[in-house]
Amino acid sequence: MDTKHIYIKDFNYPLPEDRIAKFPVKERDHSKLLIYRHGEVSEDVFYNLAKYLPTDSLMIFNNTKVIQARMHFQKETGALIEIFLLEPAEPSDYEQMFQTTGHCSWSCLVGNLKKWKTGSLVKEFCINGKTVQIKATLRGEYGTGLLVDFDWNDTTINFAEIIDCIGELPIPPYLNRETQDSDKMTYQTVYSKIKGSVAAPTAGLHFTDRVLSDLRNHCIDCEELTLHVGAGTFKPVKSEMIEGHEMHSEYICVKRKTIEKLINYGASAIAVGTTSVRTLESLYYIGLKLQNNKDLHEEDLHVNQWEPYADNSMELVSPIDALKNILEFLDRKGLDALHTSTQIIIAPGYKYKIVKMLITNFHQPQSTLLLLVSAFVNGDWKKIYNYALSHDFRFLSYGDSSLLIP
Structure with a gap:
């Protein structure tokens, strides 16, 4: 055949x-x-x-x-941007990536990309009783996605903790529904x-x-x-x-x-x-x-x-x-x-x-x-x-x- x-x-x-x-x-x-x-x-x-x-x-x-790979940011204009983590870029090793602190880069898909052409997206959240700020910066094309840099201001917190806190579990698109707590x-x-x-x-x-x-x-x-x-x-x-x-x-x-x-x-x-x-x-x-x-x-x-x-x-x-x-x-x-x-x-x-x-x-x-x-x-x-x-x-x-x- x-x-x-x-x-x-x-x-x-x-x-x-x-x-x-x-x-x-x-x-x-x-x-x-x-x-x-x-x-x-x-x-x-x-x-x-x-x-x-x-x-x-x-x-x-x-x-x-499964990681909570879907992250939501809001621009000052009110536009909602979704960043979907595809695979680690810097560091490229999965285990190292989830333990990294302060900075990392991922290959991502970006929803509503036309609203995010320049500048960084910022999100503030609380984790372990501390207020943390994470910044996402678009760097350009990378593999099958886009390279996004993530920087956050608390080096006692690793990236795994961040996505567990602010990420969303990405259930399959054909379910045609929002992710629920039970899906976790x-x-x-x-x-x-x-x-x-x-x-x-x-x-x-x-x-x-x-x-x-x-x-x-x-x-x-x-x-x-x-x-x-x-x-x-x-x-x-x-x-x-x-x-x-x-x-x-x-x-x-x-x-x-x-x-x-x-x-x-x-x-x-x-x-x-x-x-x-x-x-x-x-x-x-x-x-x-x-x-x-x-x-x-x-x-x-x-x-x-x-x-x-x-x-x-x-x-x-x-x-x-x-x-x-x-x-x-x-x-x-x-x-x-x-x-x-x-x-x-x-x-x-x-x-x-x-x-x-x-x-x-x-x-x-x-x-x-x-x-x-x-x-x-x-x-x-x-x-x-x-x-x-x-x-x-x-x-x-x-x-x-x-x-x-x-």
């Missing part, structure tokens, strides 16, 4: 507004679960997930945490740890401590990785064929321990969510790069969008050997974790290397996430979505879940 020449219109389906879940179910693990197993479709409740999974298997979660809890997974995402890895929203305990009781090993979800996850495919769509690049981090576990499990994993899929499958191509050039540096390991579809006569490396190449790289560099980025697009024609089962929600029509699902179930996505539409499943971020076993 010529993946680049796939027509996105072939991945459309009718999604009535009333099927988009505006809020989650009261108890996370009481959402519906569609089971697609070797072409057959059935349903259950999410808290019964473990009984459909093989014992002695490895499940991988994305432990990213319901739009985070129970295992979220590492701050950096501007959207939740929503397949994980169904998990509870009870479900995680049940997985362990069924001898299912659980490991984590990090992919910080960018705003590009909501970017629609506007080109007629997918070769005209540019994927967003996202930061990933995979610990040595997780790679060792993957090797121990024969480079086979159950992925929770499309972000885990994109990270795990990217590992193969990182290992392939290292097979061909052991002198690469971490910044050289970025996975480009179309890399998996190149004429790769060298793609004879097994997934296990690719993972071993990454371990050897970490050893040479004295690193405990792999830090890089991926722009991978997974669409029909892609051959999965590591992910054997997938837990995921129901995605928007004509989206790259639907392409990923179609590739995973060998083109059988319409059977899954027709069942979900005719059996009262709820769709998108706060909707129901599916377990896909090709």
Whole structure:
């Protein structure tokens, strides 16, 4: 299949507004679960997930945490300006960024930009009983956004504390509602740890401590990785064929321990969510790069969008050997974790290397996430979505879940 020449219109389906879940179910693990197993479709409740999974298997979660990335400023003229944090620029490391004091810079989207051409925006707020003033200054274009400098007058307060105080959680635009206090809890997974995402890895929203305990009781090993979800996850495919769509690049981090576990499990994993899929499958191509050039540096390991579809006569490396190449790289560099980025697009024609089962929600029509699902179930996505539409499943971020076993 010529993946680049796939027509996105072939991945459309009718999604009535009333099927988009505006809020989650009261108890996370009481959402519906569609089971697609070797072409057959059935349903259950999410808290019964473990009984459909093989014992002695490895499940991988994305432990990213959504930040309160939407900031509101008001000019002296009264104009309202929204600054949406995309990714850190100075410092570029996420962990350093959230600990920084006094000054930092972000790549941002700016709402009502035409009203903010010059000058700085100032906001005053109270934190820990102290009055703090933060100033935002527009510096120019930067990557896919605009570079904004932030300066504040209290160096005992870090940037994480500032956005926790004055930022707003950025729920998906298709919910067509304002963020509510309840979203601060319901739009985070129970295992979220590492701050950096501007959207939740929503397949994980169904998990509870009870479900995680049940997985362990069924001898299912659980490991984590990090992919910080960018705003590009909501970017629609506007080109007629997918070769005209540019994927967003996202930061990933995979610990040595997780790679060792993957090797121990024969480079086979159950992925929770499309972000885990994109990270795990990217590992193969990182290992392939290292097979061909052991002198690469971490910044050289970025996975480009179309890399998996190149004429790769060298793609004879097994997934296990690719993972071993990454371990050897970490050893040479004295690193405990792999830090890089991926722009991978997974669409029909892609051959999965590591992910054997997938837990995921129901995605928007004509989206790259639907392409990923179609590739995973060998083109059988319409059977899954027709069942979900005719059996009262709820769709998108706060909707129901599916377990896909090709």
